[in-house]
Amino acid sequence: MDGLYVVATFSISILLMSILWYIKTSLERRKNPPLPPGPLGLPILGYLPFLGNNLFEKFTELGHKYGPIISISLGNKLCVVINSPSLVKEVVRDQDSVFANRDIPAVGIVATYGANDIVFSELNSKWRAMRKIFVQEMMNTKSLDASYNLRKDQVRTAVRQVHAKIGNPVEIGPLIFRTELKVMMNMLWGGKIEGEEGERVAYEFLAVAPKLVDLFGKPNISDFFPFLAWLDIQGVKKQMETYMQIVDTIFETVITQHERNLSGEIEEGKKDLLQILLEIQNKQDSEISISRRQIKAIFMDTVIGGTDTTAITLEWAMAELMNNPAAMSKAHKELSEVVGLNDIVEELHIPKLKYLEAVIKETMRLHPAIPLLIPRSTSQSSIVGGYTIPKGTTVFINVRSIQRDPSIWDKPLEFRPERFLDDTIEKCDYRGNYFHYLPFGSGRRICAGMPLAERMLMYLLASFLHSFDWKLGQGETLDMSEAFGIVLRKGTPLIGVPSPRLSVSDLYV
Ligand code: HEM
Helix, strand or coil, X not given: CXXXXXXXXXXXXXXXXXXXXXXXXXXXXXXXXXXXXXXXXXCCCECHHHCCCCHHHHHHHHHHHHCCEEEEEECCEEEEEECCHHHHHHHHHHCCCCCCEECCCHHHHHHCCCCCCCCCCCCCHHHHXXXXXXXXXXXXXXXXXXXXXXXXXXXXXXXXXXXXXXCCCEEHHHHHHHHHHHHHHHHHHCCCCXXXXXXXXXXXXXXHHHHHHHHHCCCCHHHHCHHHHHHCCCCHHHHHHHHHHHHHHHHHHHHHXXXXXXXXXXXXXXXCHHHHHHHHHHCCCCCCCCCHHHHHHHHHHHHHHHHHHHHHHHHHHHHHHHHCHHHHHHHHHHHHHHCCCCCCXXXXXXXXXXXXXXXXXXXXXXXXXXXXXXCEECXXXXXXXXXXXXXXXXXXXXXXXXXXXXXXXXCCCCCCHHHHCCCCCCCCCCCCCCCCCCCCCCHHHCCCCHHHHHHHHHHHHHHHHHHEEEEECCCCXXXXXXXXXXXXXXXXXXXXXXXECCCCHHHHC
């Protein structure tokens, strides 16, 4: 009898609680607009099992079905995808401060010394100070000019290496990635570490950095189910910790070496970024300061944020040019006129290469390296497009879909650099003020490395195109499919066969 009484009391309590919960949520719903529409998923897993192997296509397809803003559960994370320029404006301009936190992945915390960097830091005073140092001190024209020879050395080395392979197939992606990585390394610390020690450090770093970049792109269960993160089911975090031990030893070596030699002479065009950071650290009366940990975290941002993005963009640019011989010959013609076949490309030629700039803009329209931007996270509940976005929601901005939208772009799937030369609605810059063209993002979290990225994209592409004619290997066809990931890689590697263009063979030496 007692047992029956307990069961009845328990059941009535559950029923009452359910009714109260229903009334409360109904009232709340009536008070707040609903969540954005979106597909239903499975309990616990949400929509994860249905994403397929092309996330960007899936988000675009769902956009067509549910509208310009959709909500979707991935694991136990609520995500919102923005698919229209007017809603992008609401997020990155009108309510920028609410949408300016990051959703940091588990490996991100390890790789950035506990989010002590710029990319993954929350929006706070520490982030503001770091970003100020990065943009105003490291990425200004004077600092970038002062490190020109550090970039040039590596680019000329790469051209020489390609020249040694004339007539043979060259895998273009790895060629550009390795060159870009060496450029970054040289710019970070190459001005003061040379000789045998420089070579040893470079060798060790080149061995570990690509593995680290790859690990960043690996889908991780811990990110979809944060309550399971402590288990590190796939061992991704542990693997990152192992790589970071190696990386940290390298960083410590180069910092200590620089500290010993800080007042030494600086060769023309060889002032590296570490020298700038250490000068800031040593300034007694400076308003800005930076810790050793933050210096190392900035190194990581530069390597992870800057290397793969640039390499991916350039591989797509080369693929599009090889696929469009008319565009390739226009780019070559411009280089012949501006640089001349009896000279090599220098950074000072860049402002005159207007067609090449349009080629890069068009490449980044069709193939934005980070197609959903780096996910934002909301710091408070807000309303976008008439829908509620709760606090802590992960927000993706579907740049790839917007940049291919036929209601905005004329024949959007065609590679047509000219659209960035004509005075039409389509002509726009990288600064994030045109909400239909955002390859570097927008608002206060817009890419902080843009000035260097613009130089490197132009300088590398111009150097490889001016020095060589590129053809597909015999019997090869171009596959322009995309691979799944947080960055938009080519599905199959691009292989080109170079032949020399310059009139003097000494220019390759
Ligand atoms: C083709 C080259 C590049 C592309 C396409 C690219 C793209 C992006 C994008 C889409 C974001 C996120 C923007 C947003 O959330 O609105 C970003 C952030 C960032 N990028 Fe780049 N990037 C490139 C190169 C670089 C380089 C070379 C560096 C470093 C030297 C760099 C450093 C950063 C940093 C530090 C942030 C974080 C900014 C913040 O959260 O405040 N990027 N980048």
